[in-house]
Amino acid sequence: MLSKKLKFTLILGGLALSFLILEVGLRLTGYLMISAREVPLGQKDRESFLLAKNDTEKIRIMAIGDSTTNGGTLPLQDTYPFMLYDLIQESEYKDKVTVANHGRCEYNSSMTLNQIKHELDDYDPHVVLLLTGEADRFNPLGLEEELEGVGSSVKLESFLLNFRVYKLIRGLIVNLTYKYIVKDNSMYSNDDFAQNQKNIEHMFLAFDLAQKKKFDLAKKELAKVIPPIPDHLMPKLKKNLISDFGAILEYPQVSQLSYMIGKQQYADVVSLSMEYLKGHPYALYDENRDGVIYSLFWALDFQSDYSAQELLVEVLKLGERFPQATKKKPYLNFVRRLKNYDKIMKVVDQRREKNIEEMLKLFKEKNIEVLVLNYPAEFTKANQSLLEQARKNNLEFVDLRSHFKKLIERDGRGAWLLDDEHPTVKGNSELAKKVLDKLKPILQKKIKPENKKKTMKFKITAWDGYTPSHVIEEFKKQILLKYGVDLDVEIFLPENEEQMYNKLLNNEVHVMAASHYLFRDPLYQYFPKKLLRPIDLEKISNYKNLYRPFKNLSFEKNNGEFYGVPLAHAAYRLVYNKAHWKTPPSSWSVLFDPRNDGTYTVSSYYFETNNYIAALVAGIDRAKLHDHNFYKNDIKNLLKELAKGSNGYWGNLEKPNDIKGRKVAAAFGNFIHKLKEDGEDWGFAIPKEGEPAYLDYFVISSMVRDGSLLSKVSHEWVNFSLTPFYQMEVVVKGLGEMPVTEDIKESLTDEQIKRFHLDDPDYIGTKSFFWKARSLETLKWQEETWNKAIEEVR
Structure with a gap:
């Protein structure tokens, strides 16, 4: 028979072996999961990347950091390194770059430095994206020596945190204990917050009653x-009151505090945390229930209403109320940490600075380009360290905090950050775009074009403003990098639509800008004469960003194929000088009111739109505007009145001076904001009859052969016109017209979003409508009638 000692030894040995097997299994699983994130996109596995690391045709990018880089609970495809790779694949650097996500959740700068030392040679990156330092505030690993004597439990915590089994057991306890109590904090609402606070108050009162042996009353409170x-x-009520009430209190309390942290109510978090501890001291007894204290320290660094020393006084008073707690480890650590808070934070800041400095030194020694990022959230100390080190080492810096601050002020925190710090899917997408903007110059230096450059003529016909020189140069640069082709771009600026049409007829253009009504215009027979080449939308990767109202419109398609992609939208609008109107005018009829004669201006060039607004005022249905036979007897006199009352005319695009000093105008209004410099505040009215509008497209000439290099470049140009760069530089800044893509919205002001109706997709097609193609007879009648009206006035 086995002795008790031997039995005990066998049991203990079995437990140790089980622990070891589980720890090894968890570490192997973690290795496989981390490896999956680390493997650059485009590689089948980690080993194939390591074998291919000497491939000089690929630039290897290594994203290093904590959970902001890793993505935490987000799927891999929703992390910023993954999205960055996707953006690069859609750029001129397609198939020339790999991106590996080396972010590790809860890694502080000491751990990241150690990671770099072990992994840098294996991955041999050309470029590193560095974002680290925030986890230093709450993760003590690597700070054991510096914090020696401070009195915190850093050494034990550091030791336990090294074991995956410890993390697993602790996580299971938390989840099994709390999953029934409160909903996921990401779904939390103000109503949930209010109900949760009532629940906590009921629990506090029940705790007090149970302490006084009033158990029946305590049960009634808990039933509420x-x-x-x-x-x-x-709670069992007659025993273990501290532990039992802690089990039901912690998660509701932490949910309240997390919700407030997400709203940046940091001082309130500190105050409420102390109120919770006064109401029930379980967190001072049980080291596994540290959520309230954790939240308090999380918020303490971001507010100035309470100091660590002030809180220490309150905690010592709690010790007097609950003397048993003063012997417990959580209370002792709480007191020690508050006493030494400033010293701890100083040590943390110094070590972070030292670690980042050493990382950058390693990168420099290995001739690795570095792009330093800061955090989207307001992590002041970490962001300050990253900025200072970037400046000190003359490195490119991506100021995510300033950018996200503006986005959060505009759209609210929840649109961009999942909690207090981690970006949402949309936030990661924005982060990737900002990184790519700064990364492009580095890639241009790293990726050399082929020595033997091809040259190719590329002909574009477009209205003045659609092909500015700096935009053409950017496109040429991208084509050179992607295809090794030096484009000789030939621009033709037509004076009218007939010149554009002749370019197509004579095979003298590759890509052309054409308005929506020209596709089926009887005068310009684009489809009957097969002058256009179908566009392969699979090659237009930015088409997915097209604003919904501009997708899949009837006039761009023929026999089920697409022949154009929108590039800009503009409406003939009613603009008004706010100084002369108490409320915005609501109808085009103000232009035909004799009281406004001599106070407005219209275009002499857009005869058709003048016909349309006259017909609308006459009550003609907008569906009939394309045929003058529906209104030829109704608007002749109206056109005369319009011409007669106009105080001057503008041409094909009005300038600010064309409407300056007037009361109202029929114009595109692209640059009325510039009149503010002259003391005039103009706005856009929305006439009840609607606004006639056009949608310009880029089309590809039929002379461009399918599958040819010219076809690829033509599709690249169409795709380029949908980039945020083109939409902002050309459409918004250059022409003042409405952009056609949704991803530019983040770069626009609130005033521009309102003006372009980007928050009102129903505006297109209802208040703003596209005029239809007209017969030759109608075109002739419209032009002659308008010109005759002008002549009679003169």
Whole structure:
């Protein structure tokens, strides 16, 4: 028979072996999961990347950092390194770059430095994206020596945190204990917050009653909790009051505090945390229930209403109320940490600075380009360290904090950050775009074009403003990098639509800008004469960003194929000088009111739009505007009145001076904001009859052969016109017209978003409508009638 000592030894050995097997299994699983994130996109596995690392045709980018880089709970495809790779694949650097996500959740700068030392040679990156330092505030690993004597439990925490089994067990306890109590904090609302606070108050009162042996009353208070407390969590009341109430209190309290942290109510978090500790001291007893204290320290660094020393006084008073707590480790650590808070933070800041400095030194020694990022959230100390080190080492810096601050002020925190720090999917997408903007110059230096450059003529016909020189140069640069082709771009600026049409007829253009109504215009027979080449939308990767109202319109298609992609939208609008109107005019009829004669201006060039607004005022249905036979007897006199009352005319695009000093105008209004410099505040009215509008497209000439290099370049140009760069530089800044893509919205002001109706997709097609193609007879009648009206006035 086995002795008790031997049995005990075998049991202990079995437990140790089980622990070891589980730890090895968890570490192997973690290695495989981390490896999956680290493998650059485009590689089948980690080993194939390591074998291919000497491939000089690929630039290897290594994203290093903590959970902001890793993505945490987000799927790999929703992390910023993954999205960055996707953006690069859609750029001129397609198939020339790999991106590996080396972010590790909860890694502080000491751990990241150690990671770099072990992994840098294996991955041999050309470029590193560095974002680290925030986890230093709450993760003590690597700070054991510096914090020696401070009195915190850093060494034990550091030791336990090294074991995956410890993390797993702790996580299971938390999840099994709390999953029934409160909903996911990401779904939290103001109503949830209010109900949760009531629940906590009921629990506090029940705790006080139970302490006074009033158990029946305590049960009644607990019965008021909504939703009801599960039986397995219901406090036993006659024993273990501290532990039992801690089990039901912690998660609701932490949910409240997390919700407030997400709203940046940091001082309130500190205050409420102390109130919770005064109401029930479980966190001072149980080191596994540290959520309230954790939240307090998280918020303490971001507010100035409370100091660590002030809180220390309150905690010592709690010790007097609950003397048993003063012997417990959580209380002792709490007191020690508050006493030494400033010293701890100073040590943390110094070590972070030292670690980042050493990282950058390693990168420099290995001739690795570095792009330093800061955090989107307001992590002041970490962001300051990253900025200072970037400046000190003359490195490119991506100021995510300033950019996200503006986005959050405009759209609210929840649109961009999942919690207090981690970007949403949309936030990661924005982060990737900002990184790519700064990364492009580095890639241009790293990726050399082929020595033997091809040259190719590329002919574009477009209205003045659609092909500015700096935009053409950017496109040429991208084509050179992607195809090794030096484009000789030939621009033709037509004076009218007939000249554009002749370019197509004579095979003298590759890509052309054409308005929506020209596709089926009887005068310009684009489809009957097969002058256009179908566009392969699979090659237009930016088409997915097209604003919904501009997708899949009838006039761009023929026999089920697409022949154009929108590039800009503009409407003939009613603009008004706010100084002369108490409320915005609501109808085009103000232009025909004799009281406004001599106070407005219209275009002499757009005869058709003048016909349309006259017909609308006459009550003609907008569906009939394309045929003058519906209104030829109704608007002749109206056109005369319009011409007669006009105080001057503008040509094909009005300038600010064309409407300056007037009361109202029929114009595109692209640059009325510039009149503010002259003391005039103009706005856009929305006439009840609607606004006639056009949509310009880029089309590809039929002379461009399918599958040819010219076809690829033509599709690249169409795709380029949908980039945020083109839409902002050309459409918004250059022409003042409405952009056609949704991803530019983040770069626009609130005033521009309102003006372009980017928050009102129903505006297109209802208040703003596209005029239809007209017969030759109607075109002739419209032009002659308008010109005759002008002549009679003169």
